[in-house]
Amino acid sequence: MSTNEAILALAKDRHLPQSHLERWLAFDEASRAAILEVARVLKLRTGQLVVTIEELDEVSVRERTTPAAILARASFRRIIAKAGSAPGRASAFIDELSAVRFPKLRQTSNDLSAAIANLRLPRGVSVVLPKALSSDELTVALKFRNIAELERMLAALDAARPAIGRILDKLSGE
Numbered sequence: 380m381s382t383n384e385a386i387l388a389l390a391k392d393r394h395l396p397q398s399h400l401e402r403w404l405a406f407d408e409a410s411r412a413a414i415l416e417v418a419r420v421l422k423l424r425t426g427q428l429v430v431t432i433e434e435l436d437e438v439s440v441r442e443r444t445t446p447a448a449i450l451a452r453a454s455f456r457r458i459i460a461k462a463g464s465a466p467g468r469a470s471a472f473i474d475e476l477s478a479v480r481f482p483k484l485r486q487t488s489n490d491l492s493a494a495i496a497n498l499r500l501p502r503g504v505s506v507v508l509p510k511a512l513s514s515d516e517l518t519v520a521l522k523f524r525n526i527a528e529l530e531r532m533l534a535a536l537d538a539a540r541p542a543i544g545r546i547l548d549k550l551s552g553e
Contacts, residue, residue: 382412389418393425399432410435410446417450420459421469430473434480449479477511487549488512494546498539504532506543508550515551517543 380388383404390400403414414435418428435446442449449455458472478485488508495506507518519536523529536543 382408382415386411386415389415393423393428395425395428399429402436403432406436406446410439410450413447413450417455417459417472420465421472422465423469423472427469427473431476434476438476438480452479454479484512491546491549494542494549498542500539501532501535503528504535506546512550515547517547517550 386400386403389395390403395403403411406414414431417423417431421427423431435449438449439446454475455472458468458475461468491508491512495508498506500506503522505520505522507520509516509518521529521532523532
């Protein structure tokens with residue numbers, strides 16, 4: 380079976396929108412085959428395949444390269460080849476693809492994560508960034524067994540208030 384025949388069969392099986400199938404088929408042969416390999420190995424669902432095609436198309440235009448060259452990068456090869464569940468690897472793949480598409484978002488996320496780690500909050504206190512920094516809200520979760528632990532956590536949060544404020548300012552773009 381040729382690459383195009385395999386793509387058409389996968390697209391039919393996944394009910395891939397015609398517009399995305401056409402975009403996929405418009406890539407060079409090596410890129411079509413590389414996307415097909417990723418789709419098969421990671422068992423990409425329809426939405427993940429749509430995102431893959433869109434993001435590879437955008438990044439390849441911006442970077443003036445091919446989707447095959449992008450997928451040949453070590454970060455993608457590691458995700459594709461590593462052990463673990465296909466859904467978990469597919470999610471990691473999509474996250475990496477988004478990071479390549481939005482490098483400033485990745486850097487901001489890394490900076491905010493480092494700032495949260497630097498808070499050095501006690502065990503049982505977790506501060507969570509919104510997924511893909513899609514909001515300006517932090518989530519703080521507390522796990523405690525007694526009132527003394529709760530008071531210790533609240534005191535630590537109170538002491539970290541200025542640093543948390545700076546994290547919120549960065550998160551909201553100020």
